[in-house]
Amino acid sequence: MGQNKILIAAGALFFIVSSCVFTVTETERAIKFRLGEVISTDFEPGLHFKMPFINNVKKFDSRILTMDSKPERFLTSEKKNVIVDSFVKWKIADVKTFYTAVAGDTRQANIRLDQIIKDAFRSEFSKRTIKQLVSSDRNVIRTALISLSTPIAVKLGIEIVDVQVKRIDLPNEVSSSVYRRMEAERERVAREFRSQGKEAAERIRADADKQRQIIMANAFRDAEKLRGSGDATAADIYAKTYGKDIEFYTFYRSMIAYRQTFRQPGDMLVVEPDSDFFKYFKKQK
Numbered sequence: 568m569g570q571n572k573i574l575i576a577a578g579a580l581f582f583i584v585s586s587c588v589f590t591v592t593e594t595e596r597a598i599k600f601r602l603g604e605v606i607s608t609d610f611e612p613g614l615h616f617k618m619p620f621i622n623n624v625k626k627f628d629s630r631i632l633t634m635d636s637k638p639e640r641f642l643t644s645e646k647k648n649v650i651v652d653s654f655v656k657w658k659i660a661d662v663k664t665f666y667t668a669v670a671g672d673t674r675q676a677n678i679r680l681d682q683i684i685k686d687a688f689r690s691e692f693s694k695r696t697i698k699q700l701v702s703s704d705r706n707v708i709r710t711a712l713i714s715l716s717t718p719i720a721v722k723l724g725i726e727i728v729d730v731q732v733k734r735i736d737l738p739n740e741v742s743s744s745v746y747r748r749m750e751a752e753r754e755r756v757a758r759e760f761r762s763q764g765k766e767a768a769e770r771i772r773a774d775a776d777k778q779r780q781i782i783m784a785n786a787f788r789d790a791e792k793l794r795g796s797g798d799a800t801a802a803d804i805y806a807k808t809y810g811k812d813i814e815f816y817t818f819y820r821s822m823i824a825y826r827q828t829f830r831q832p833g834d835m836l837v838v839e840p841d842s843d844f845f846k847y848f849k850k851q852k
């Protein structure tokens with residue numbers, strides 16, 4: 568019997584002691600209440616004390632949480648729709664404000680935060696064209712979104728750590744319009760390149776024809792000079808040869824003339840029989 572009383576007393580003591588202490592880990596934020604009123608929120612990780620039945624404690628996750636939004640449509644400055652898929656990284660910055668604003672409910676905080684981020688997207692995208700959204704640096708958009716949403720998120724006790732756009736898609740009707748515009752632009756650029764190519768080709772061709780004419784004219788000039796020099800040399804040789812032996816020179820030139828005239832079998836030349844052309848065919852008296 569006495570042993571049972573000891574066990575009961577020990578159990579009661581354990582219950583009282585456990586009701587007087589609570590622990591806060593490094594990944595938690597805690598609020599201590601006194602009869603429903605918040606009296607303390609600044610708790611370091613470790614063991615802390617409270618009054619049984621008077622104080623109660625609520626704990627919240629202090630780690631970075633992720634809100635993955637559903638793809639949403641937003642209007643650009645061109646009044647064109649884009650479909651944006653994004654996510655937000657956030658954490659509790661002020662646990663008392665967080666508890667007061669959303670009753671410490673993470674799901675409710677995500678709903679409120681989702682609306683804040685959508686408003687920021689709507690405001691930021693309305694300033695940009697589709698081309699700017701696709702081609703601009705995502706960090707610029709990220710910085711702008713965080714800057715727009717942070718003042719409102721602070722009222723919820725939330726710190727926005729990061730906002731990232733996973734992808735930006737175009738609705739089918741907008742995609743077709745953008746594709747046609749891009750196709751027309753590429754065709755215009757291609758025509759411009761072809762025109763420039765033709766112009767360059769004509770210029771190169773004209774320059775090549777000019778160089779050809781110059782080269783041929785120079786070659787003809789040099790050939791005429793050489794031919795004239797050769798003819799002069801030949802005439803000089805012929806003159807000297809003729810002066811040394813006139814009869815032999817005449818005979819030699821006649822043989823060359825015969826060979827040039829009768830190159831092929833059957834060649835024929837109609838002249839007077841007593842022509843000087845055939846004087847070496849005649850019997851010498």
